[in-house]
Amino acid sequence: MIVKQKTLRYYYWVAVEFAKKHLKLIVVSFFLSIVAIVSFISFSPYIINFATAKNEIIGVVGTGQINNLPDFILSKISNGLIFINEKGQIISVLVEKWDQSKDGKTYHFYLKKNIYWNDGSLFTAKGINYDFKDVEMKIINDYEIEFQLKKPLPIFPTYLTKPLIKYPFVGVAGLYKVDSFKSQYGNLKEIYLSPNKSNFPYLVYKFYENETKTINAYKLGEVTQIEVTRQSVLDYFASWKNTVIDKNVDYTRLMTLFFNMNSDYLKQKDIRKAIISAISKKQFKDEGVESIGPIPPISWAYNLNLKKTGFDPEMSDKILNKSMESSKSATLQIATYYDYLYIAEAIKSDLEKVGLNIKINTLSYNQPSSFDMLLAYWKVPLDPDQYYFWHSTQKQGNIANYNNIKIDKLLEDGRSVTSVEERKKIYFDFQRTILDDAPAYFIFYPYIYTIRRK
The missing domain is CATH 3.10.105.10 (Dipeptide-binding Protein; Domain 3)
Structure with a gap:
């Protein structure tokens, strides 16, 4: 019984001395643990969503630039002021209407209200960053913008189809938003997109210098999808049982x-x-x-x-x-x-x-x-x-x-x-x-x- 009391007393004093000696470390560790638990609880829905949702990791040939995203990514994360359908008709997207001066040199576009950027901020005329040669752009108010041309150009609205982007990769009313990206010397290496609709897959784009490296990335399992133009590549993958090959025409x-x-x-x-x-x-x-x-x-x-x-x-x-x-x-x-x-x-x-x-x-x-x-x-x-x-x-x-x-x-x-x-x-x-x-x-x-x- 005496041995047991000495043993308990011994461990008690050891614990006290350890606490005194490492108090600062214990306190810091405690707070870090609290932060980690709160963070996990806060972000667990996103982690679970990404882990359980369908993900597409796409290999892209070429170097994407931070200031110049490829069109196929731009179109997923944002919209232009207008859209042109397959019949050549102009469809309003971010604008309610527009009008033109009698001399054909001045256009006024009136924006739709209650439209938001992908970061949750309100979309206004200040966010329109088109840069045209020989065209002067003037903000009239939050929902009206003026374009002054040097010469009349009746088809000017057709030039407003390019998706608008707020630095670095914030789009407006897009199907997707950019979660994160990796870059090196101004060139994109990877970019991660999450859907704004629940039934859409998560998208990851990885950029490679040439087609050969892109093909190797698919072979190694780094990506789940690639696009190639060389038909000779198809023979190699035709025998892969877990691979599907789709053929399309690039009319651009x-x-x-x-x-x-x-x-x-x-x-x-x-x-x-x-x-x-x-x-x-x-x-x-x-x-x-x-x-x-x-x-x-x-x-x-x-x-x-x-x-x-x-x-x-x-x-x-x-x-x-x-x-x-x-x-x-x-x-x-x-x-x-x-x-x-x-x-x-x-x-x-x-x-x-x-x-x-x-x-x-x-x-x-x-x-x-x-x-x-x-x-x-x-x-x-x-x-x-x-x-x-x-x-x-x-x-x-x-x-x-x-x-x-x-x-x-x-x-x-x-x-x-x-x-x-x-x-x-x-x-x-x-x-x-x-x-x-x-x-x-x-x-x-x-x-x-x-x-x-x-």
Whole structure:
């Protein structure tokens, strides 16, 4: 009994001395434990939701930038002031209405009320951050904003479709909101989206430098979904039992062979048409959907009656033989990027069969300052207004240095009216004219293969 009392007394004094010696550590640990328990209780619903909800981890090729999110992410987390539907009609999203001055230079937009940013703050005119060249923006009050143009532009509202973003990634009335992100030197590495509706999955986007690294990430299980353009990749994944492959067409990009209209040789319309007739599109059938003109077939302004340019190497050879021998013997350069070299090689082979000397010049990421022909994708706008790409005054966007009075007039007319039917007639004529004049060869819209786990 005496031994037991001594033992209890011993442990008592040991505990007292320990408490005295480590009192500060005990107090801090106690408060940290309380904070941890409260935090767990507060955030446990979100943790449980993320753990139990369907999550999609998507591998993306390229480097996303903090100041320039990819369109497919922007459209998920925010909205523009207006939306254009598949019929070309303008639909109000964040605005109640708008009006235009008699001279067509001033627009007033009146915002809807009780609209909120994804962070819970009220959306007002102060949050509109569009930056247009030659357009002055003025806030009248919280729910009215004015745009002052230097020249009349009846289709100006169509430029207000870009989703609005408040730094860093706060959208307005989006289906998703950004929970967190990881970046390095201003480039996004990962971005996490949570849904604003309960039946939507959580989304995680991981960015990789190139397609090869993205594919490897899928193999290693880092991501559950990737998009690729190379059909050769599909054969590898076709045997994976837990993988599904979906095939779609990207109508926002158009593989095109641009002719430099400043070239003395390529200025000749017959020469350009002969080059086009010498190239077989059938060899690209696995790359994408054949294109006829610069406006995609899903557009309300697409002309169904366009005449295809047939593959006729014999005719091409005759036309080229009529041209000056010195010109035909000269070397024409096809400038392109590394990823499109195999397409350039196929074109080179076809053109050499009709007697042309072709050299391929591999480019870096920058647009070349000089070339004979340029093989590249260009981003096709949602609206058929392609003023930026083909009007003679557009030195930056007009890659081909194209100058055609009729095309200029049609592009000007197309943006001077708002009636869908009137614009359709104008753009039908635009497509016929540009196809006949051939400043470029429109080849295909690429297939996009989505590889995802079941």
